Amino acid sequence: MAEEKKDPAFRLRETKGQMSWPPYAPGTHVRESDIREKKINYSWWEPEVQYAWSAGHAMNVFLDGLKKGKIMGINCKRCDRILVPPRMFCEYCYGPTEEWVEVGDTGIIETYSISYLDSDANRITEPILIGVIDFDNSPPHHGIMHYFGEMDKEKIKIGMKVKAVWKPENEREGAITDIKYFKPMEGE
Amino acid sequence: MTFGEKQTDPLAKTHWRGDMQADYFYPSGVAGDKFFEHLKNNDDFMVCKCKKCNKIYCPPRLYCEDCFDEIPDDAWSPVAATGKIRLFTVAMLDAHGEKLAVPRVMALIDIDNTDSAMLGVIKTSDLDADLTGKNVKAILKPKDKREGTLKDIVCWE
Numbered sequence: 001m002a003e004e005k006k007d008p009a010f011r012l013r014e015t016k017g018q019m020s021w022p023p024y025a026p027g028t029h030v031r032e033s034d035i036r037e038k039k040i041n042y043s044w045w046e047p048e049v050q051y052a053w054s055a056g057h058a059m060n061v062f063l064d065g066l067k068k069g070k071i072m073g074i075n076c077k078r079c080d081r082i083l084v085p086p087r088m089f090c091e092y093c094y095g096p097t098e099e100w101v102e103v104g105d106t107g108i109i110e111t112y113s114i115s116y117l118d119s120d121a122n123r124i125t126e127p128i129l130i131g132v133i134d135f136d137n138s139p140p141h142h143g144i145m146h147y148f149g150e151m152d153k154e155k156i157k158i159g160m161k162v163k164a165v166w167k168p169e170n171e172r173e174g175a176i177t178d179i180k181y182f183k184p185m186e187g188e
Numbered sequence: 189m190t191f192g193e194k195q196t197d198p199l200a201k202t203h204w205r206g207d208m209q210a211d212y213f214y215p216s217g218v219a220g221d222k223f224f225e226h227l228k229n230n231d232d233f234m235v236c237k238c239k240k241c242n243k244i245y246c247p248p249r250l251y252c253e254d255c256f257d258e259i260p261d262d263a264w265s266p267v268a269a270t271g272k273i274r275l276f277t278v279a280m281l282d283a284h285g286e287k288l289a290v291p292r293v294m295a296l297i298d299i300d301n302t303d304s305a306m307l308g309v310i311k312t313s314d315l316d317a318d319l320t321g322k323n324v325k326a327i328l329k330p331k332d333k334r335e336g337t338l339k340d341i342v343c344w345e
Binding site: 028030035040041042043044045046047048049050051052053054055056057059060063064174 | 195197198199200201202203204205206207208209210211212213214215216217218220221224225335336337338
């Protein structure tokens with residue numbers, strides 16, 4: 001019988017326990033102490049890597065609005081919608097957006113989460129309430145994500161009416177954190 | 189601002205500045221360690237030779253790049269830190285794109301008695317000269333200041 005043609009990799013796999021494929025290479029481990037005690041030779045370089053991240057034109061207007069205590073949106077007349085947060089083009093029709101409008105600082109909870117992990121993934125006992133807010137003056141399903149406060153974790157529900165709680169005007173810096181959180185409106 | 193306008197300056201609008209930590213740590217490895225330990229106390233290079241294809245590597249390797257044969261410990265020997273310029277370039281700008289007061293000449297140097305080449309800075313006063321084929325010698329730091337990196341070779345002359 002003619003010898004079956006096998007690729008070298010296959011042959012190596014056949015010899016069970018003898019050799020693995022790809023061949024096992026133990027490598028050389030470097031410990032932190034080897035570096036500290038200069039047991040090994042190495043090069044160390046700390047490059048200067050600086051960046052500036054721009055909010056862009058639309059978000060710039062939005063953030064300037066926050067400084068003044070306004071939540072700004074922009075409308076697309078073709079699709080008859082208001083975009084919050086604003087964008088320079090409408091992602092439905094790809095046309096440019098047109099007029100700036102204030103959407104007010106009241107809305108309803110579109111969706112929410114009760115998080116027992118903080119932003120560093122530490123376990124916490126008192127949960128963080130977070131979710132998406134639909135503004136009253138914008139069409140449904142157009143909202144921003146923010147914290148909820150002065151709210152009971154048992155009472156939070158989708159459709160709950162909420163209102164923004166702003167930082168004092170002199171502490172605002174043109175960031176989304178100029179709104180401290182959203183609190184339930186009276187009667188909720 | 190119209191739709192067609194392009195904003196290219198990130199500082200013109202609300203922006204956030206930041207630093208990215210991107211430390212670069214490069215251990216010399218087993219073969220590189222031997223090379224630099226030798227260079228710390230001597231003025232010559234430790235090289236190694238593949239016994240199968242007789243290729244001499246500088247800086248040394250643990251295995252031959254051509255035949256993948258392992259290079260054993262007894263195939264190592266020192267060679268003089270001299271070489272011949274294969275090709276060179278004159279840099280007018282530094283790494284940040286700023287104009288250099290004194291242009292730097294960098295070259296690929298074929299190390300004598302080996303089959304390898306190393307990159308190095310050439311010390312020369314004549315920037316217009318054709319340096320190709322010129323014999324050069326490595327200028328090393330004083331022995332007590334050597335750190336075991338390629339910076340121990342100050343330049344080639």
